[in-house]
């Protein structure tokens with residue numbers, strides 16, 4: 001067992017769940033929630049702080065400021081507490097209560113914006129708020145996960161290599177997209193890999209990350225109300241969009257088998273399952289990335305009233321399959337396999 005003295009020195013990077021027996025999908029899930037920050041964002045946070053330190057941008061009296069829907073905020077709170085920096089997180093009213101309390105417990109300040117931007121999200125409002133803070137006092141240092149190359153480089157160096165090492169014959173990788181840091185780090189790595197890997201970006205309906213109509217999105221982490229500046233679509237083979245109702249079904253399905261994952265893992269798994277149902281999966285190796293675990297979503301994704309108020313009473317009906325692989329009826333399975341006219 002490792003012995004550590006700083007919380008960011010531990011990050012389990014080699015755990016994969018075989019979902020075959022859970023969902024019927026030939027899919028391996030890379031679990032990124034096993035570290036003291038509880039999510040994949042620890043990697044980006046570490047890389048961005050270390051590069052700001054190397055470049056002399058962070059000084060002892062600096063106040064790190066960042067816009068985050070939660071997970072990056074927790075990771076930065078943890079690193080700031082460990083290294084002695086002050087951290088201010090600008091988030092919005094969709095941030096889970098437990099995530100906000102976690103940041104505050106780690107000694108950070110949390111400012112919550114409540115005004116929607118022109119795309120129906122909060123990102124524009126959060127960024128404006130961060131800009132005005134930075135203009136008011138030069139002690140503020142904005143790491144800017146949306147534009148900072150350290151965000152994708154962290155995944156190029158770690159996430160992608162960990163997947164490649166475990167699955168040297170990887171065929172397809174499903175990656176949820178927020179800032180596109182995970183997506184671009186993995187996509188750039190596998191572009192140089194010794195065999196082609198299909199990169200499938202998973203977005204939520206209502207996100208405008210890859211274009212499309214803006215709409216209501218309730219699950220934080222995945223999806224954007226602007227085009228991610230880090231995104232270079234020439235590295236992405238396909239984009240799939242998932243309804244949040246399907247996200248919820250996939251999360252609950254996995255929970256019924258003892259795996260409590262975060263909301264966006266439900267999105268990625270649901271998107272991957274529908275994609276796999278439409279392809280010949282014999283001899284195919286498919287991996288999806290699970291950014292976090294489910295405890296931060298107990299009062300949302302896993303709370304019956306929240307789910308039914310937003311998505312209707314039938315959504316948790318156990319007879320409704322979460323993936324096409326659970327459907328016993330071959331006609332229904334076939335209907336999902338081929339796109340409808």
Ligand SMILES: Cc1ncc(COP(=O)(O)O)c(C=O)c1O
Pocket residue numbers: 039040041071175176177178179180181182183220221222262264265291292
């Ligand atoms: C909770 C959560 N954190 C982080 C990420 C990764 O996002 P990014 O594109 O910012 O690397 C995702 C994307 O699925 C997510 O859902």
